[in-house]
Each structure stands twice: as structure tokens, then as C-alpha cells.
Amino acid sequence: MTLDLALFLILALVAIAAALGMLLSRNAVYSALFLVLNFVTVAVFYLLLGAPFIAMAQITVYAGAIMVLFLFVIMLLGAERLPDAKVLPWQKPLAYGLAFVLAAEATYLFVTRARPEGDILPPEAAVNTLDNLRALGIALFSDYLLPFEVTSILLLVAMVGAILLTKKEKWERK
Amino acid sequence: MMLSDWTLWLEWFIKSLVLIFALLGGFAYLTWYERRALARIQSRIGPNRAGPQGLLQPIADAVKLIFKEELVPARADKLLFFWAPIITMVPSIILAAIIPWGTSFTAFGREIKLYLADINVGVLYLMSIASIAVYGIVLAGWSSNNKYAMLGGLRSSAQMISYELTLGLSFVTVIILADSMRLIDIVNSQRDIWFVVVQPVGAVIFWIATLAEVNRAPFDMPEAEQELTAGYHSEYSGMKFALFFMAEYQKMIVICMIAATLYFGGYREFPFLSNTFFSVDHTWTLGSWQITNWFLGPIYLFLKVVVLLFGMIWVRATWPRIRYDRLMSFGWKILLPLSLAIAFITAVGILLADVSNNPVFFWAIPVLSIMAGLFTVAVIYRELRRKAYERA
Numbered sequence: 175m176t177l178d179l180a181l182f183l184i185l186a187l188v189a190i191a192a193a194l195g196m197l198l199s200r201n202a203v204y205s206a207l208f209l210v211l212n213f214v215t216v217a218v219f220y221l222l223l224g225a226p227f228i229a230m231a232q233i234t235v236y237a238g239a240i241m242v243l244f245l246f247v248i249m250l251l252g253a254e255r256l257p258d259a260k261v262l263p264w265q266k267p268l269a270y271g272l273a274f275v276l277a278a279e280a281t282y283l284f285v286t287r288a289r290p291e292g293d294i295l296p297p298e299a300a301v302n303t304l305d306n307l308r309a310l311g312i313a314l315f316s317d318y319l320l321p322f323e324v325t326s327i328l329l330l331v332a333m334v335g336a337i338l339l340t341k342k343e344k345w346e347r348k
Numbered sequence: 349m350m351l352s353d354w355t356l357w358l359e360w361f362i363k364s365l366v367l368i369f370a371l372l373g374g375f376a377y378l379t380w381y382e383r384r385a386l387a388r389i390q391s392r393i394g395p396n397r398a399g400p401q402g403l404l405q406p407i408a409d410a411v412k413l414i415f416k417e418e419l420v421p422a423r424a425d426k427l428l429f430f431w432a433p434i435i436t437m438v439p440s441i442i443l444a445a446i447i448p449w450g451t452s453f454t455a456f457g458r459e460i461k462l463y464l465a466d467i468n469v470g471v472l473y474l475m476s477i478a479s480i481a482v483y484g485i486v487l488a489g490w491s492s493n494n495k496y497a498m499l500g501g502l503r504s505s506a507q508m509i510s511y512e513l514t515l516g517l518s519f520v521t522v523i524i525l526a527d528s529m530r531l532i533d534i535v536n537s538q539r540d541i542w543f544v545v546v547q548p549v550g551a552v553i554f555w556i557a558t559l560a561e562v563n564r565a566p567f568d569m570p571e572a573e574q575e576l577t578a579g580y581h582s583e584y585s586g587m588k589f590a591l592f593f594m595a596e597y598q599k600m601i602v603i604c605m606i607a608a609t610l611y612f613g614g615y616r617e618f619p620f621l622s623n624t625f626f627s628v629d630h631t632w633t634l635g636s637w638q639i640t641n642w643f644l645g646p647i648y649l650f651l652k653v654v655v656l657l658f659g660m661i662w663v664r665a666t667w668p669r670i671r672y673d674r675l676m677s678f679g680w681k682i683l684l685p686l687s688l689a690i691a692f693i694t695a696v697g698i699l700l701a702d703v704s705n706n707p708v709f710f711w712a713i714p715v716l717s718i719m720a721g722l723f724t725v726a727v728i729y730r731e732l733r734r735k736a737y738e739r740a
Binding site for chain 1: 425428467469472473477480489502509512
């Protein structure tokens with residue numbers, strides 16, 4: 175067993191345990207922390223695949239910015255202790271059904287396509303371009319220019335909307 | 349890289365130990381340095397009893413803190429209360445892992461490089477570790493079950509998120525100038541001219557943003573002692589408190605190392621010394637020995653860090669803490685647009701200089717940046733005057 179495989183298996187266990195901990199924890203702060211752990215493990219997966227840029231971006235954006243905001247909101251609202259929620263009667267069967275569909279689809283794709291002759295690319299081909307920052311930048315600003323710009327406009331609209339929502343009170347006072 | 353290459357592992361291990369002990373010793377004597385320098389600025393004497401010039405004061409403080417009783421508040425979250433100081437401590441150490449402290453030398457038949465890790469996304473690594481450093485403080489505030497501590501934690505998370513963007517944009521200007529994210533490349537591209545000369549406003553923005561990131565005065569809102577007793581570490585005592593203290597001071601050291609690396613030529617000599625005996629690349633002979641000046645690298649870095657640390661202490665002694673709402677509007681309404689403008693000016697200047705091969709465009713970067721900075725200062729001044737006039 176190579177070192178990479180051993181690392182992968184250990185990290186996979188940590189990632190799954192963290193995801194389960196996030197779901198099952200009754201305290202929202204602990205849930206958020208489990209999710210941070212999960213994000214960091216996924217970042218290490220990217221490192222194992224030889225894509226340090228995506229790994230660091232994952233930590234900065236998800237663990238560093240988004241989850242800090244989540245924690246901030248949880249603590250600000252004092253919403254960390256969940257009351258024992260009422261179980262909706264249709265929730266459990268629906269969840270099981272959807273989970274089964276997802277598992278079946280994933281298994282089907284994995285069995286039929288994840289072979290050398292299948293149409294899922296081996297990771298190296300995609301990763302080699304992502305490792306090189308210059309290549310990544312050129313790809314973003316040439317091949318993917320339109321999606322990139324559309325995304326930036328989307329984010330701008332979201333930002334303007336958020337600012338507008340907080341401004342509303344002052345207008346009403348006038 | 350194989351597991352069997354045990355000499356490589358040994359080398360990493362020794363380098364890590366050197367780095368950790370340098371940071372620990374640096375922390376101990378930074379507290380002494382800060383207290384003495386602050387005292388000097390405030391016309392006091394400062395600690396001078398333990399040992400000559402008070403040099404044994406850090407040891408006395410450490411002994412005192414170790415023997416203090418540790419309290420855990422009632423109904424605190426015991427698990428997170430225990431882990432929060434550790435979570436605060438770890439980022440401040442691992443941040444130092446990628447900072448180069450020198451070139452390389454040959455010993456035991458192998459080339460030993462004077463840095464721990466050389467990764468091609470170095471600057472982004474700094475960014476990501478800095479962004480997760482807030483967790484320790486937030487969790488300390490939350491788990492203490494104390495309103496003041498909680499407010500300190502919330503303040504620090506809001507403050508760090510706000511200033512992170514500015515910090516990232518000031519990194520961007522350096523990346524554009526050096527054309528690389530590797531810290532070694534950034535240091536080497538400052539061989540002829542330091543980036544603080546090319547982009548002085550960027551350096552100032554970086555400095556302000558890092559002061560806010562490490563919660564130093566005048567941005568020490570999370571621990572504002574007059575309002576929040578001691579903020580997020582109100583409930584901590586003994587060694588757990590010492591860990592927070594240690595993390596703050598180690599972060600100061602590491603941030604000064606980063607500032608030196610990004611804007612002040614890192615481990616390299618002054619540009620006007622670059623082809624003289626004092627250059628880190630200079631090789632000379634002593635009898636039959638060939639000696640390269642690799643040992644000057646850590647010395648230069650140390651001197652730069654000491655000067656920058658004095659800058660931080662000076663700022664703390666000089667400026668009062670700014671009000672929290674002003675801190676936020678300063679970050680979002682002034683620093684963020686200014687740093688965007690700086691990044692834009694740098695990018696366009698470099699592009700035009702490359703395309704036209706005309707150095708005028710390159711020197712337009714500092715000129716335009718300083719003009720943008722002065723304009724910003726004028727806007728702040730006018731706004732403050734207007735507010736003062738309205739109050740009167």
C-alpha cells in the first residue's frame with residue numbers, strides 16, 4: 175500500500191465522520207465546526223491530487239470566510255441549542271428514497287464509466303492545467319470568459335441587494 | 349519523495365524545531381521589548397529588576413503564569429474552552445512555515461535550504477491560514493459563557509472578515525509586481541528595488557490590514573479592556589491565557605516577517621549593497637575555503653523584523669483605539685476601494701510597461717498610487733471636519 179493510498183483512506187474516514195458529526199450534532203456550533211473539518215479534509219484531498227491552488231482557495235473561501243460568517247450568525251442569534259424538533263411524518267421515507275436514488279446513480283456511473291476506456295477523465299489531465307496558476311488564469315480569461323463575467327455580475331447583484339436590504343429602514347424613517 | 353529518505357525527514361524536523369524555538373524565544377523577548385519600548389515612549393522605565401536591564405523578566409512571567417490557578421467558568425463549554433487556546437496558537441506557528449529566511453548552504457554533502465517549505469501558491473497559503481486564525485478567538489469567546497467574552501469574539505470575527513479583503517488585495521499588488529506567488533521569487537525579484545518603493549500605498553494598506561488581523565492597537569476592539577474587561581480571553585487564566593498571549597505575539601513576529609518578505613526585500617540586503625561584500629550571494633575565499641554569505645540572510649531578516657516590530661509598538665503607543673463603527677466603515681468604505689484602485693493601477697502600469705517597454709509606465713505606479721492615497725486622506729479629513737462642524 176502506498177503512502178498516498180493510506181493518506182487517502184484515513185482522510186476519507188475523517189471526512190465521512192465529520193460529515194456525519196455535522197448532521198447528527200444537536201449543537202449548531204459543533205455542527206459548523208464539523209463542517210469546517212470536512213472542508214479542510216477536502217482541501218487536503220485536492221493537495222493529494224496535486225492541485226494546491228484549489229486546496230488553498232477551498233480553505234480561504236469555505237473554511238475561512240463562509241463558515242466564519244455562519245458561526246457569527248449562529249452566535250449572534252444565540253441559535254446554537256436546537257430544541258427537539260418535531261419529526262415531520264413524510265420526511266424520513268422521502269430522505270431514504272432520495273438517498274437510495276443517489277446511491278444507485280452514483281454506483282451505476284462508477285461501474286460503467288470510471289474505467290480507463292470510460293468517459294470520465296483521469297484526474298491528472300484536468301489537474302495538470304490547474305496546478306499551473308498562469309494556465310488557470312489564461313483559461314479563465316479566454317475559454318471561460320463569459321461564465322466568469324456572468325458570475326461576477328451575479329455576485330455584484332447579490333452584493334447590491336444585500337446593501338439595499340440593510341438600507342431600507344433608513345428610507346422608511348424619512 | 350520516499351518515506352525511506354530519512355535524512356530529508358530529519359532535515360525538516362530540525363528546521364521545524366529551529367523555527368518553533370525561534371518563535372518561542374522571539375515571543376518571550378518581544379514582550380520584554382514591547383514593555384521597555386512602550387515605557388520609553390511614555391517616559392517610564394519599564395521592567396528593569398529581573399536580571400540586567402530586566403532581561404530575565406520573561407522567565408519570571410512564565411514561572412508566574414505556570415503556577416497560577418486555572419479556572420473554568422460555570423456552564424462553560426468545557427471541550428471548546430480547552431481547545432480554543434490551542435486553535436488560536438496553531439495558525440500563528442504554521443504561518444511561519446513558508447517564509448524564507450535565507451538562501452542555502454552545503455553541509456554533510458547536501459544542499460540545505462534555509463526555508464521549511466517552498467510552495468508555488470505561497471501567498472495564497474498565507475491568506476488561507478490567516479483566514480482560519482479567527483476560529484480560536486471566536487470559540488474562546490463563545491465557550492466562556494460570558495457576555496463580554498462573547499462580544500469580543502463576535503467583534504473579532506466581523507473585524508477579521510472585513511479586513512481580510514483588503515489584505516488579499518494588497519497581496520495581489522505584490523503578486524502582480526513579482527509575477528509569482530512563491531515567496532522565494534518575490535524576495536528575489538526585489539533584488540534591485542524593494543516593493544515598498546514601487547508600491548508604498550500598498551505597503552501602508554497591508555500594514556493597516558495586518559494590524560487589524562492580529563488585533564493590535566488601534567484595532568484591538570476584541571479585547572478593548574475599558575469596554576469588554578478583556579474581551580474574548582476574560583475568563584482565561586494561567587497557561588491557557590498565556591497561550592492566547594503567545595499566539596498574539598507570535599502572530600506579530602510572523603506578520604512582520606511576512607511584511608519584510610513582501611515589501612522590504614525579505615532576507616536580501618539593501619539594494620545598494622547588492623554587488624558588494626555584504627550581499628547574500630557574495631562568495632569569498634578564506635585560505636582554501638569558499639564561503640558564501642548565506643549566514644547574512646537570517647541576520648538581515650532579523651534586523652528588518654526588529655525595526656517593523658518597533659513600528660507596531662510605536663503605533664500602539666501613539667494612537668488611541670478607534671470606535672467600532674468607524675473601524676467598520678474605515679475598512680469597507682475607505683480601505684477596500686483604495687486597495688482596489690491600487691491593484692488596478694499596479695496591473696495597468698505593469699501591463700503598459702511590458703507592452704511598450706517604457707519604464708515611464710512603471711514609475712507611474714508609485715506616483716499614481718501616492719496620489720490616490722493622498723486623495724483618500726483628504727476625503728477622510730473633509731468628512732471628519734464636516735462631522736465635527738455638525739456636532740458643534
